[in-house]
Amino acid sequence: MWSQPRAFRVNMSKESQMRAAINQKLIEMGERERLKELLRAKLIECGWKDQLKAHCKDVIREKGFEHVTVEDLVAEITPKGRGRANILVLKPDCFHCLTAFLVLTTV
Amino acid sequence: MKMEDMSLSGLDNTKLEALAHDIYADLVEDACLGLCFEVHRAVKQGYFFLDETDQDSMKDFEIVDQPGVDIFGQVYNQWKNKECVCPNCNRSIAASRFAPHLEKCLGMGRNSSRIANRRIASSNNMSKSESDQEDNDDINDNDWSYGSEKKAKKRKSDKNPNSPRRSKSLKHKNGELQCYETLGPEELRSLLTTQCGVMSEHTKKMCTRSLRCPQHTDEQRRTVRVFLLGSSLPDVDGVVENDGYDVPDGQALMSRLQWDGSSDISPSDSASSKASTNNSDSKKPKKKKKPSLGSLGLPSRKKKPKLPAPPTPSIYDDMN
Numbered sequence: 001m002w003s004q005p006r007a008f009r010v011n012m013s014k015e016s017q018m019r020a021a022i023n024q025k026l027i028e029m030g031e032r033e034r035l036k037e038l039l040r041a042k043l044i045e046c047g048w049k050d051q052l053k054a055h056c057k058d059v060i061r062e063k064g065f066e067h068v069t070v071e072d073l074v075a076e077i078t079p080k081g082r083g084r085a086n087i088l089v090l091k092p093d094c095f096h097c098l099t100a101f102l103v104l105t106t107v
Numbered sequence: 108m109k110m111e112d113m114s115l116s117g118l119d120n121t122k123l124e125a126l127a128h129d130i131y132a133d134l135v136e137d138a139c140l141g142l143c144f145e146v147h148r149a150v151k152q153g154y155f156f157l158d159e160t161d162q163d164s165m166k167d168f169e170i171v172d173q174p175g176v177d178i179f180g181q182v183y184n185q186w187k188n189k190e191c192v193c194p195n196c197n198r199s200i201a202a203s204r205f206a207p208h209l210e211k212c213l214g215m216g217r218n219s220s221r222i223a224n225r226r227i228a229s230s231n232n233m234s235k236s237e238s239d240q241e242d243n244d245d246i247n248d249n250d251w252s253y254g255s256e257k258k259a260k261k262r263k264s265d266k267n268p269n270s271p272r273r274s275k276s277l278k279h280k281n282g283e284l285q286c287y288e289t290l291g292p293e294e295l296r297s298l299l300t301t302q303c304g305v306m307s308e309h310t311k312k313m314c315t316r317s318l319r320c321p322q323h324t325d326e327q328r329r330t331v332r333v334f335l336l337g338s339s340l341p342d343v344d345g346v347v348e349n350d351g352y353d354v355p356d357g358q359a360l361m362s363r364l365q366w367d368g369s370s371d372i373s374p375s376d377s378a379s380s381k382a383s384t385n386n387s388d389s390k391k392p393k394k395k396k397k398p399s400l401g402s403l404g405l406p407s408r409k410k411k412p413k414l415p416a417p418p419t420p421s422i423y424d425d426m427n
Contacts, residue, residue, distance in 0.1 A: 019126065026130070039134050040141075049142060056146045060155070068150055073143040081139040082132070 046088045052081050295335055304331050 026032040043049055059076045060068050149155035159165065171180040190199040195212045210216035214223070290298065298304060303314040305323035313331070314323060 015122075019129070022126065023130070032134075036134055036137060040138055043138055052139075052142055053146065056142075057155075060146075060150055065150070068147065070143060070147050073147055074140065077143055078136065078139045081142070082135055085135045085138070 043085060043088070048081070048084055048088050051084065052077055055080060292336075299332050299335065303328055304335070306331055 023032070026035075056073065056077060059073065063072060146155065170178050172178070173180075176182055186202045189202045191202055191205045192199050193205070193208060193212055195209070200208045207218075211219045211222070214220070298313070301318070303316045303318055303320040303323050305314045305327040306312065307314065314320060316322065318328070
């Protein structure tokens, strides 16, 4: 549910439809899960997870131990995580899987 | 199917890439969210900060990053140069060699017993020919003790070379080759009257087979007797003189040798022919008296009944 682009609900353009269709296809084939696990493994390997966890600790200490909420964490960490992932992880790997998949499904 | 309806073939590569990129971004976001949930739950459950105790102990066990030292701060070669004192023999041994030394020193462990057994076996082989059977039993009894090897070695040096015991031990040879240097002159003589005695070139030991052993010729036996008995006499002035010197003892042995080789000849004929040669030789200066001939000849002759009448040489000598 998270991954579904919000634009889809609002604007049923051809592209977004296609995107939804592709996503659905991915899920059905189990390819999405596989890609997700692959990405997670890569992130742990390059230390992305540990770095973010250290950042989490700082945030928690800052905000107070007892009153931390999920939203706080998400707001603090997600942008940083995204940025780091784009730097650290060898995007081509996932990327190529995706493009290959897409090519296969479209043809 | 929806996919077939919407022809993706119309899309060019860039759009495909953009699509892939978007999907990828979604995946990354999923990962981030997963991490947030994990951390939040750990904080609320109280196990997030468990690996941090207090600052002091954390500093104690910090990873060390100095040269020459491992990550715990220990030096690699610290115990290499140290020396320990062995409690058994009170020697200072290097630490790395301490354990095997202790094993051998105390006489425990697999290797030390193996080495000890080997030593005993080798010392038994060496001393077998020179010691009595009783002595051999003693050696076997002292299997385990550390000093048994030393005792065995001392025994050899303490032995009297001319003791009467030696003649006993010769009987127990059982075909073993003997070292002629360790035997006294009497023993040599008695040996040579019963045995072939020819010395092999490789081992320098005497052949213990009978006087008619097929491996050696009579010629060889004769040379051995000349060599050994010529040089074994205690009163000899110079060694050189003995080379061409026909000692009556040697001569008697050689004549006995000839008798043994030519047993076909009738005793009386051989006796007379040998006696004449004996007489001619007896005129030369002798180191030992004649009666010794008889004494030499008699005991050995009793062993072999094949030989001709024992007292013949002495009889003919007396006649002359």
